[in-house]
Amino acid sequence: MPAATPNLKREIAFLLADAARLMRTATDQKAAELGTSRARWAVLVRIQRHQGLSQNDLAAILDIQPITLGRLVDKLCDEGLVERRHDPADRRVRRLHLTDKAYPVIDSLSVLGNGLLEEAFRGIALQDQRALFETLGQLKANLKRTQAGDDDTAADRRAS
Numbered sequence: 001m002p003a004a005t006p007n008l009k010r011e012i013a014f015l016l017a018d019a020a021r022l023m024r025t026a027t028d029q030k031a032a033e034l035g036t037s038r039a040r041w042a043v044l045v046r047i048q049r050h051q052g053l054s055q056n057d058l059a060a061i062l063d064i065q066p067i068t069l070g071r072l073v074d075k076l077c078d079e080g081l082v083e084r085r086h087d088p089a090d091r092r093v094r095r096l097h098l099t100d101k102a103y104p105v106i107d108s109l110s111v112l113g114n115g116l117l118e119e120a121f122r123g124i125a126l127q128d129q130r131a132l133f134e135t136l137g138q139l140k141a142n143l144k145r146t147q148a149g150d151d152d153t154a155a156d157r158r159a160s
Contacts, residue, residue: 023120030112034105039064041109043072044098047082048106052095054087081105 027038046061047053055073059066073096076082081102087093098106121129 023116026116026120027113030116031109033112034108036105036109039072040076041113043069043076044081044102044106044109047096047098048102051097052085054093054095055084058096076102 024038027041031038031041042062043058046058050058050061053061055069056066059069062069073082073084077084079101080099083097083099084094085097087095124132
């Protein structure tokens with residue numbers, strides 16, 4: 001019996017999942033070098049990018065449960081890295097902001113992260129990185145559309 005021809009799309013999906021898992025593992029190891037975690041790193045970087053986010057908005061961006069994020073933010077607040085501020089338009093909402101103490105931590109994490117990315121992308125030409133960026137962006141958009149039920153395929157599945 002001849003060997004089966006691999007399904008290219010399936011193999012790409014496997015590679016993508018494997019690469020993501022390896023990146024998470026490597027990031028966990030790098031974060032541990034500074035006595036922190038990948039989850040805390042992600043929270044700090046997202047707050048840096050979007051100062052003043054609500055906790056619910058940040059949980060949605062990170063795709064984690066608000067209660068899980070709440071515990072992470074509580075610890076970051078206790079360490080003096082993050083502070084919650086009242087929203088002037090809605091007293092029920094608390095906005096997340098970094099403190100001055102957080103920036104040296106983020107700088108140290110960035111150095112480790114940049115080193116990891118240099119290693120991960122070693123030997124991959126810049127034009128290939130750009131093509132990968134575009135391709136993965138399209139893949140993500142397609143999956144979001146499918147998940148939201150906005151594409152023809154999802155409509156066909158619902159009709160059957």
